[in-house]
Amino acid sequence: MLEEARAPGYFPFAPGQDVRDLNRPHIRRPGHSLTNIRTALQVVDAPAEFKGGPREGRAFDVFVGYTLLDALIANRDRHDENWAVLEPQLGSLPQVLAPTYDHGSSLGYNLPGTTRDRCLSDVVALERWATKGTAHRYEHVPPPKTLVGHAVEALHMGSPDTAKWWVEQVMSLDLSEILEPLERGCIPEMSAASVKFATALLKLNLRRLQDAIRDHG
Ligand SMILES: Nc1ncnc2c1ncn2[C@@H]1O[C@H](COP(=O)(O)OP(=O)(O)O)[C@@H](O)[C@H]1O
């Protein structure tokens, strides 16, 4: 998508490789910026299920929601092959942003048990760990922004009416719909400690997002 949109200085993601622009060697993930993503999505519609505003040419407004989701679930893996545009087979139909996918690298999936237990017994350690959730898959000069900071930046780059709608969604989000089934063991593969960690992390990240939105005004 970014290649086709001829995003300036864009180099495609290559798994396991640290792709660099020789003309801008200090820049990481060159070209995979919110500005370029917004440009590439200008002619792309929001998915049919989107309730936050008009759909035509509004894919970026939904992408904003992906950045909010990533901040909530601590997904650091939103590289340029972890979002997509669905191409219709008929030229007369619009391109549509694909539903979000590949959230495997979320909720501290690879956290050693000792770190997880420390985070569970010490809220400062959890907060320190959560702050290390960075948007390192996007163009940046190190150090990368936090996922929360990145999401708030994206929020203010979308349409103002939809940004207002997203703010309402985040401010009124009730996690109990997810947390109650989780605590009741609806995912048998998850250990009790993983459930506890996911619960604490989601609550903390929601609070961090809400605080950042308030601070931004
Ligand atoms: N729902 C989807 N919509 C569009 N493309 C998808 C979707 N799911 C997977 N893909 C395509 O398949 C690729 C691999 O899927 P992904 O879920 O990212 O798994 P992996 O863990 O292998 O990265 C993606 O990079 C994307 O090109």
Ligand SMILES: [Mg+2]
């Ligand atoms: Mg993937």
